[in-house]
Amino acid sequence: MTDTAPTRPFELYDATLRDGMQGEGMSLSADEKLRVATKLDELGVHLIEAGFPASNPKEQELFGLLAGETWTNAQIAAFGMTRRRDVRAEDDPALRILADCFCAVTTIVGKTWGLHLEKVVRVDREENLRLIADSVAFLRGEGKRVIYDAEHFFDAWRDDEAYALRCLRAAVEAGADTLTLCDTNGSSLPLQVHDAVARVVAELGAHARVAIHAHDDAGCGVANSLLAVQAGATQVQGTTNGIGERTGNANLTTITADLELKMGIRSLPDGGLARLTETSLFVDELLNRTPRASQPYVGRNAFAHKGGLHIAGIRNDARTFEHVDPEAVGNSREVLVSELAGKGTVVEKAAAAGVEVDDAQAARIIERVKELEHRGYHFEAADASFELLMRRETGAYEPLFTLESWRVIVEQRAGGQVETEATIKIWIGDERFVRTAEGNGPVHALDGALRAAIAQVHPHLADIELADFRVRILDSTKGTDAVTRVIIDATDGRETWGSIGVSGNVIAASWEALVDSLARSEQPGRRGVAAGGAAAGA
Incomplete structure (x- = not known):
């Protein structure tokens, strides 16, 4: 040639x-x-x-x-x-x-x-x-x-x-x-x-x-x-x-x-290549396309590492498992959490979230991840829920509220119009809050009721936007009795995070993911960081 x-x-x-x-x-x-x-x-x-x-x-x-x-x-x-x-x-x-x-x-x-x-x-x-x-x-x-x-x-x-x-x-x-x-x-x-x-x-x-x-x-x-x-x-x-x-x-x-x-x-x-990821995401955003996570160089997973040996390798020398420097194309390295992760992954994720983790706690977190992923959780796409899991296991978690109950009513009228109403009852400290909200779907209604209940105590949460809502049936052979996984992406206008819920009831799974998406922002070291709009549509 x-x-x-x-x-x-x-x-x-x-x-x-x-x-x-x-x-x-x-x-x-x-x-x-x-x-x-x-x-x-x-x-x-x-x-x-x-x-x-x-x-x-x-x-x-x-x-x-x-x-x-x-x-x-x-x-x-x-x-x-x-x-x-x-x-x-x-x-x-x-x-x-x-x-x-x-x-x-x-x-x-x-x-x-x-x-x-x-x-x-x-x-x-x-x-x-x-x-x-x-x-x-x-x-x-x-x-x-x-x-x-x-x-x-x-x-x-x-x-x-x-x-x-x-x-x-x-x-x-x-x-x-x-x-x-x-x-x-x-x-x-x-x-x-x-x-x-x-x-x-x-x-x-x-x-x-x-x-x-x-x-x-x-x-x-x-x-x-x-x-x-x-x-x-x-x-x-x-x-x-x-x-x-x-x-x-x-x-x-x-x-x-x-x-x-x-x-x-x-x-x-000069400097152009470092704008490659930004440009790729910009075009997808204008076209209302979900960016392809596996796209070379610019995809979210282009420099994502999951296996424990891989993560240990890049920690010692990134060249062991990365063919180029992510920053050269404006991307960044991502360490994924799963049942394959080792203690090093947990320690790294904890440090990024401002959570102190010792070896015993890291081992316990790994075992908890394995247990939950066996039940259908998927923490690779739910960094907020994983952070809250670490906080719960280390005693660093501060709950937004104590739940008494929630209820969703979905009504279809003769003309075909569908209306949804949600009522929640929660305790924040010694005070009981009961709020009802309507929405164009159960998650929208639950989100509205929850925000109304906690707005006085956690005003910053009113500005967090739920950017995406994804539902997956984990065992389709069971039909309507199958376990459902719900992932919610939320944003404060500067960063985006994911949360997850898993249940045989799609609304219960949605509630779990919804609460985690909001609770993440009110944890120690993260309070008051928000800018955005309102949830809608799910």
Whole structure:
């Protein structure tokens, strides 16, 4: 395998705003797209593909917003396609829009694969070459940097190498600055990509930049992109977190870290890589997606350690079980608590929570964790409940209240409306509190009643928000008699913590998790730290 070192400055090309939006459920307003573009510019990507300027009113609004911004690191690329057949390039309305757009960079896609020429656009091979050349030449003549995306390139390469090269050569001779080799169907394997890119670089690399645009249908999007770089590509296209149609695009988040930390190719400005996790989470948040915990580099579990031997190893030298420093990509190390944990894990978790634990207490806590996880608890996702467990075992726990009783009434009326009412009776010191609240679900009602009862004594709890509520049936074979696990995520606006409840009754499990989510904030050393909203919906 002969590799060609990059001879041009390396470029990252983010297509989240266009290609990424083709994924199921992906939708952003023009204002939200502007926020993503701003975040990508702060990260340091070189090119941001915004879409076709006039494909719909939202895109028109977006390009108006983008034109009014000042960009520090990125250039905005407008996207389109080669001219229609039987229409001159200068008369093609779509190409004219690209020419008149404020963007100095235009990306146009054209056909390369004979199958598409026969079945989709229905033009012969010579006419297709003219479509490519005319479109590139027109935009180049309008002063644009032209990136030519050779659609289905690798399928075309396997079908007819000579014609695939002729398509690229037509674009180069007409003035294309960059040739993007697209694995549009995501069908290619890494060595196939490497060998094809190496040939293109050898044939045309002296005249144009070679880029890779991979999809992940065969699970090789990242690998294909990296092998293309090894073969001489100097631009990688992809999307943040790999979002996109079908199984997604090549994950540019992973690729960016791999390039710098594994291949020694700097693709971001100084300090940029440390913003990778922040940027990944920002995009998921705007898209209302749950971040993938197992995502390389930026996922919550990317540097999470559970086994006792692993934890002991990273305590001595993090290199024993971590391939890179979490802080290099803006992430952090996480020590998970489970039945596999050792005393060192407990001691470390206790220290972080401000709880003093001796060896005997640590051993007792481990045994208690094993017992509870056998019953269905899952402390990896419930750090608040684990902290309270440690406090109970060491005598450092201060209860919010003493429960007398709680009751939930769910009523469906004839018109289909469902109403929920909760009543709680608790003691705080020598004072008895009885409160009732309505909600749009039992947990919402219980939360409202509990907050009303304790607001005078623990006013800060009124501002803690319940951010997520998850229910899992632990033994579905038992049907409605199965044990239920409930996990609640709560936030004070600065950090998020999880709590857990397990019971054969889903409301009882929810109550347990709810109380732990609030009790954590009122423990010694944590009082008064809160900012947020109100619970809802569960």
